[in-house]
Amino acid sequence: METNFILAGFGGQGILLAGTVLANAFMLEGKNVTWYPCYGAEMRGGTVNCEVVVSDTEVSSVHKQDTDYALVLNQQSFDRFVQRVKKGGTIIANSTLVAESKPRNDINYVFAPMGDIANSLGTSKVTNVVSLGVLSSVCNIVSKEYLAKGVEKVLGEKKKDLLPLNEKALANGFDALLTKV
């Protein structure tokens, strides 16, 4: 069983980091995983994305045409990647910056105000981690517990003081669809 994710947003929103946390979570859970970024002449404010593939067996290909899940944090990414979601797949969008539209009727939509949830924690910088919390609440194979371990691993010893804030961001993201901010 193989599942892939595209994470996308503005440069500076922490998309590559969110993908890294997700991939670490899968690795710590003992799964096969790859992470592949768009790379090259990217810039702050431009769009950025990365692709995470997780599999019980060897990952088949690192970079795919379509995706099971798209996690998008801004409007441009929504417009671009809504086209690449597989039939029956799911797009999960940050409704703080993305209009709640449904241009296709063969995929699932999840809108959560990830930016507002992050702001309520005092900083928009954790929007990316909030988004992972939302992802784990709608996607069974993404474990909240291992995401927390992934965050811890990525922050490392140096930034350990940021762990409580990020854990809170994960938890609030996970609960986002149950409660309104």
Added chain:
Amino acid sequence: MADKSNEKVLIKGNYAIAQAAINAGCQCYFGYPITPQTEIGEYLSGKMQELGRAYVCAESELGAINMVMGAVSTGVKAMTSSSSCAVSLMQEALSYASSDELPVVLVNVMRTGPGLGYIYPAQGDYNQAVYGGGNGDYKLIVLAPSTVQECVDLTYRAFYLAQKYRNPTMILADGLLGQMMEPASFGEYPYPEVDVSSWALTGAKGRDARKIYSVATDEKKQIQHIYDLHKKFEVIAENETTYEEFNTEDADIVLVAFGSMTRNIKAAMNVLRAKGKKVGCFRPVTLSPFPYKALKSLADKGKDLVVVEMNMGQMLKDVKYAVEGKVNVSFVSRPCGEWLSVEEIVDAVEDIMVSNTSKSIQPGSVKEVSYAAARA
């Protein structure tokens, strides 16, 4: 981030190569930035300083490779890394290093060419790596990793083989492998240290002076030198040729790829097997020396081959050479950029199993393909 433990870490191919070089005992790194391999230099710029080893951001790629030649001539391990168009600048030095029998280690994380090309991943430097861009009769040892774990394992092996045979050795990776992350573990450098005391330039105190040079004014000596280099490479081919085979035993048709395309042909094989098609995979680990014998033995068993590459048919020629026209050799390719998807390979192989033609696939247009008949 990473160390010598066996614990798995999620790491980029470029960083994996860099850390493996450190573990292998690389004392000096000389390089010049270029996408998609810049992370190798970035990583080493900090780590080498911490370890009291040498990191030099050279003035050019030409400078970098010549600095490596200077460093390794003293018997220490050293390397440089670069990408396609800049590796072209190093070809003269590789010819000299081959003649001088210097254990240069060079990493090429391929991007698109010819010319400046761009940063998209590609596999277009096979010919340059395997057949050389420098003058004269020489061969590099060329290792092609297919996963991030192999970026570690083959970097270890490159340092060992370079010194063991006193031959320049290249790790031929690609932009996809350099940029992607995957779990990998490092462990200790697994090879013995090679004794370099018989040739290294360490100062002539207490012994006769040594010279390492490639100028050969004496015709007889030069003839002998070329014979010796050639003979050395025959020994390398005998001892060090490595490859992987998957499900070839009962296969009617075998997919052949190198580097990170290996993952995609294995996945395509699994899809085709599930459809009841008897498909296998073959993957050279060493591109030079190339596993001619192993491919010939597949041809002797009557298995048709399909070469899958991100170039216009470079390894294809070696595969055709290996099978001596005994079986059909078809070709599936795209020149660069988005890696051929599993679905595209499956589609192409199914067509080939019917018609035995080759195809070049445009991105995003699986069904609209141009056919060009090409039988081995």
